[in-house]
Amino acid sequence: MTSHLALLIIALLLDAVIGDPNWLWSRLPHPAALMGKAIAALEKRLNQGTKRRAKGIVALTILLTALLAISLAITALPYAGVIEILLAAILLAQNSLMRHVSAVARGLEQGLEQGRAAVAMIVGRDTRTLTQSGTARSAIESAAENFSDGLVAPAFWFLLLGLPGIVLYKAVNTADSMIGYRTERYADFGWAAARLDDVLNWIPARLTGLLICGVHRSGHAFKIMRRDAPLHRSPNAGWPEAATAGVLDVAISGPRMYGGEMTDDPFVNPKGRHYLNARDIDLAVAALWRSWAGLLGLLLLALAAIKLVAQW
Secondary structure (H helix, E strand, C coil): CHHHHHHHHHHHHHHHHHCCCHHHHCCCCCHHHHHHHHHHHHHHHHCCCCCHHHHHHHHHHHHHHHHHHHHHHHHCCCCHHHHHHHHHHHHCCHHHHHHHHHHHHHHHHHCHHHHHHHHCCCCCCCCCCCCHHHHHHHHHHHHHHHHHHHHHHHHHHHHHHHHHHHHHHHHHHHHHHHHCCCCCCCCCCCHHHHHHHHHHHHHHHHHHHHHHHHHCCCHHHHHHHHHHHHHCCCCCCHHHHHHHHHHHCECEECCCEECCEECCCCEECCCCECCCCHHHHHHHHHHHHHHHHHHHHHHHHHHHHHHHHHHC
């Protein structure tokens, strides 16, 4: 645990400073992209005929078994700690997430169409009819949810299980984003990926909500989170979203368009401000960077405490 903690701290700092440099990933395949190709290949081969739920379980088992073997082999290499830091930094997503969310704010400052185009890069809903407030709301929701999925959850699993933990989590999360939809094609085949992703994110999502509320010392946000998170369509996304909505005192989530159909999702923090703009996106980015700093501080304190106890 102590070694994982020290490696995680370095990986968090490395991700925050460097992120995902285009000069590197324009030349080399990103590990998450390789996972995506493997998932797509398995889906193409197995997602047909009958018993698609069972085939989806088989596909996920094949993927995770292969990645577990690769991860364990890496941990046995010379200088494995350096490799683990680099891979963990690559699989953490704070820097890239905040850049993509900030791009929506910069787009909105230029015009609504530019804002819609930028937010379409990070959300799955229909963006063609979004208003300025809808565009900003979508960006803030994505920032909050992915702060949990892209930073806290992978950090949590790395801390518990080291490199195999973060690699397997990232594979499941990637599979969920590709095949975990309730469509005719994926409802059965992607069932295992979606359910396992829910399980792996259950604790991290709630820890993320507590982290955001705690770092901002906001009892109001904590009340909003406890009240509204269980009402969210997702068993996990509501916790970081509701905490962020409470900190900013804005209304997010609510009805949105998917495949030409409007949902009836309730608002998170419905009494918060509904008129949102680029500045609110920037405030959300600042709040989540502050939460990142809070997480880093907690990890540093934990490492110091462990070393102090060891000296006694």
